[in-house]
Every structure is written in C-alpha cells, then in structure tokens.
Amino acid sequence: MKIVVGSTNPSKVNAVKNNFEDADVVGIEVGSKVSSQPYSDEETFEGAVNRARECAKSSKGCLGIGLEGGVMELENELYLCNWGALVDEKENTFTASGARIPLPEEVANELQKGKELGDVMDGFAQRSGVSLNEGAIGVFTNEVVNRTEMFDHVVRLLKGQYEFYYMTKGN
Ligand SMILES: O=P(O)(O)OP(=O)(O)OP(=O)(O)OC[C@H]1O[C@@H](n2cnc3c(O)ncnc32)[C@H](O)[C@@H]1O
Numbered sequence: 001m002k003i004v005v006g007s008t009n010p011s012k013v014n015a016v017k018n019n020f021e022d023a024d025v026v027g028i029e030v031g032s033k034v035s036s037q038p039y040s041d042e043e044t045f046e047g048a049v050n051r052a053r054e055c056a057k058s059s060k061g062c063l064g065i066g067l068e069g070g071v072m073e074l075e076n077e078l079y080l081c082n083w084g085a086l087v088d089e090k091e092n093t094f095t096a097s098g099a100r101i102p103l104p105e106e107v108a109n110e111l112q113k114g115k116e117l118g119d120v121m122d123g124f125a126q127r128s129g130v131s132l133n134e135g136a137i138g139v140f141t142n143e144v145v146n147r148t149e150m151f152d153h154v155v156r157l158l159k160g161q162y163e164f165y166y167m168t169k170g171n
C-alpha cells in the first residue's frame, strides 16, 4: 500500500510512518489552500482535508493523508489546534482532531500581529526548527508530548476509522 502525506515536515511524515510500518509512505509538498497560519478550527480542518485530497489524487490507488496545525480562539485564549484527514481512492474522507493546549499570552500576542507560530516558537526557544521537531506542544508540555506524538494520535484515529469503515461496509 502506498500512502502519500501532504507535507515534508518530519514530525508529520514520521507520525504516519510509525503507524503504517508495512506501507510505502512518502511526503510531498502540497498546497493547503488556507493561510499558512490557520486561525480557527474550520480553517485548520479545511487545510488538512485539502492536503489529503491532493495527495489522494497524486498517485493511483494510494491513500492521501493531510495533517494541519493551527490555532483557535476560546475564552480569550489562543489554543493550538491540529487536524488530520485521510482520503482513499474512492474519495471517502475520514477526519480527526488532535490535542489542544493554550498558548502563553506572549506567544499569542505575536500571532495576533500576523506572525506564524513556527517563527514565533523559534524566537521563543532561541533556536530554529521547533516546528520540525518537538513543536510548540513539546515546548509547552516540557516535552511530555511532542509534535510527532500528537500527530501520531491523530493518525491512529484516522487509521482506526478507515479500518472500521471497510470492516463494516466491506469493499
Ligand atoms: O510543511 P508543513 O506541513 O506546512 O508544516 P508546518 O510546520 O508549516 O505546519 P502547519 O502548516 O501545519 O502549521 C501552521 C503553522 O503553525 C505552526 N505550528 C503549528 N503547530 C505547531 C507546533 O506544535 N509547533 C510549532 N509550530 C507549529 C507551523 O510551523 C506553521 O507556521
């Protein structure tokens, strides 16, 4: 089975590889067709679905997986939010969301100025590549949960729903 992931970010591609060990998993750059910093659940969800659809079309018979990170407002705080989508060759679409935690006010303020979280996190942690590694979720949970682990759970939710669908509906 071939699985195409709509990103080359290792924290996303590895989360898929860890859950589909027997599959040929490749990461490709696709457009999310939403802003580079999604600012709501809806926009983050849409980015994940757009990525997955484009991946599913990229190679015959493959599964497409899209994983998107964003932020959403709740009770005057900004929360990290994450969405995933799996699209199969029949265009069946499975979706799942990931963990969410509030961002510290100083980080939220930078985002409100229009900056991307990845860049803000590099400034905050004083190094580059936070979004490719532990992610904001890793930094703000003391690395108890890193970005791959968070996406790992999303991918498991997608995989499980996909399996359930084919077990119960057949073909
Ligand atoms: O190459 P892609 O797949 O686009 O990977 P990305 O790291 O840009 O990830 P997203 O587009 O899904 O996330 C949108 C923005 O939010 C940032 N982001 C989201 N979740 C993050 C996290 O946990 N830690 C650091 N940055 C995060 C990310 O770096 C982007 O600037």
Ligand SMILES: [Mg+2]
Residues within 6 Å of the ligand: 036
């Ligand atoms: Mg991005």
